[in-house]
Amino acid sequence: MQETKESVLRELARVSLPDGGDLVSRDLIRALTVEEGVARFVIEAPTAEIARLMEPVRKAAEAVALDVPGVLRASAVLSAPTQERKPPALKMGGHATPQEGPMRPAGVKTILAVGSGKGGVGKSTVSSNLAVALARAGKSVGLLDADIYGPSQPRMFGLTQRPASPDGKTIVPLKAHGVTVMSIGSMLEEGKAVVWRGPMLMGALQQMLMQVDWGQLDVLIVDLPPGTGDIQMSLCQKSEVAGAIVVSTPQDVSLIDARKALDAFRTLKTPVLGLIENMAVFTCPHCGKDSQIFGHGGVVAEAEALGVPLLAQLPIDLDTRLGGDGGVPVATGSGAMAEAYARLADRMIAGGLV
Numbered sequence: 001m002q003e004t005k006e007s008v009l010r011e012l013a014r015v016s017l018p019d020g021g022d023l024v025s026r027d028l029i030r031a032l033t034v035e036e037g038v039a040r041f042v043i044e045a046p047t048a049e050i051a052r053l054m055e056p057v058r059k060a061a062e063a064v065a066l067d068v069p070g071v072l073r074a075s076a077v078l079s080a081p082t083q084e085r086k087p088p089a090l091k092m093g094g095h096a097t098p099q100e101g102p103m104r105p106a107g108v109k110t111i112l113a114v115g116s117g118k119g120g121v122g123k124s125t126v127s128s129n130l131a132v133a134l135a136r137a138g139k140s141v142g143l144l145d146a147d148i149y150g151p152s153q154p155r156m157f158g159l160t161q162r163p164a165s166p167d168g169k170t171i172v173p174l175k176a177h178g179v180t181v182m183s184i185g186s187m188l189e190e191g192k193a194v195v196w197r198g199p200m201l202m203g204a205l206q207q208m209l210m211q212v213d214w215g216q217l218d219v220l221i222v223d224l225p226p227g228t229g230d231i232q233m234s235l236c237q238k239s240e241v242a243g244a245i246v247v248s249t250p251q252d253v254s255l256i257d258a259r260k261a262l263d264a265f266r267t268l269k270t271p272v273l274g275l276i277e278n279m280a281v282f283t284c285p286h287c288g289k290d291s292q293i294f295g296h297g298g299v300v301a302e303a304e305a306l307g308v309p310l311l312a313q314l315p316i317d318l319d320t321r322l323g324g325d326g327g328v329p330v331a332t333g334s335g336a337m338a339e340a341y342a343r344l345a346d347r348m349i350a351g352g353l354v
Helices: 002-012 048-052 055-065 123-136 198-210 230-238 252-267 298-306 318-326 336-350
Strands: 029-035 038-044 073-079 108-115 141-145 174-176 179-183 217-223 243-248 272-283 310-316
Touching: 002 029, 002 038, 002 055, 038 055, 055 073, 108 123, 108 230, 108 252, 123 141, 123 179, 123 217, 123 272, 123 318, 123 336, 198 230, 230 252, 243 252, 243 298, 252 272, 252 298, 272 298, 298 310, 310 336
Parallel strands: 038 073, 108 217, 108 243, 141 179, 141 217, 243 272, 272 310
Antiparallel strands: 029 038, 174 179
């Protein structure tokens, strides 16, 4: 019976939603049971208004459930919360509180940092797609958006709800595409600027690490802000970071700052696990010709000079940009870019990094 239930869940993952994602990746399925050939489940829409528009989705869900061998009848019910979930009754930011020992969330096996020397090199895009690829490879994955001034992961994962806080202390994170996600962007109104000094950043980082109910994770990926500031220092000095990955484009301007990020991690005694060259090449969709818009081989040469692995060379890709803007990371699908991130995930797993 459990096997049939899991088969129904796999089929429901085929039902796409109009605004991106599917019933399973968007965590909308509730109370799924299969008894005596009858599959019953609830589709919980975010609001009553959205639920009224989801009748075609409900019918499609019943239809795919009937495709499962052993299911003779399927019954899906649309539901919605009776009232909007309230935001956490807790204050974000402020001075970090004294703590014995390192900041290590319970249940998290490994913490990996993804950093860059400067902004605009695609670090957050790499972080989101790597997280999804690792989840698709069977790992339990969390993603902490530590870029507090410029959080982008809620948009990249299609997250519009706020995390819950049942007791005003513990934060229940959001989930999408198989990844548990926490971002300051999910705690604020869209477009609201974070105007904080360093001590408040440290307090927010401590809260998002230690007050979030991460559950049992094989790896927690921390999407760092660009540069070498307070967040990087606090994370590496006060938590047990297993290693860091540095993202750069091939151009000299990016490499100058990437070297500073590498030196910062060495100074903080955080192992550098490897480099990722992003925007390595652009392939024209019309003529098929490759163009090295940001130069060629800069990150490759830097990795060789430093004696660290080159983990991946990723091209500029329109589908990657569209997926990030649309809340459905390109690694969730198929195609060349999804395969590239799958290879990166497999390499990290085979190397014992995750």
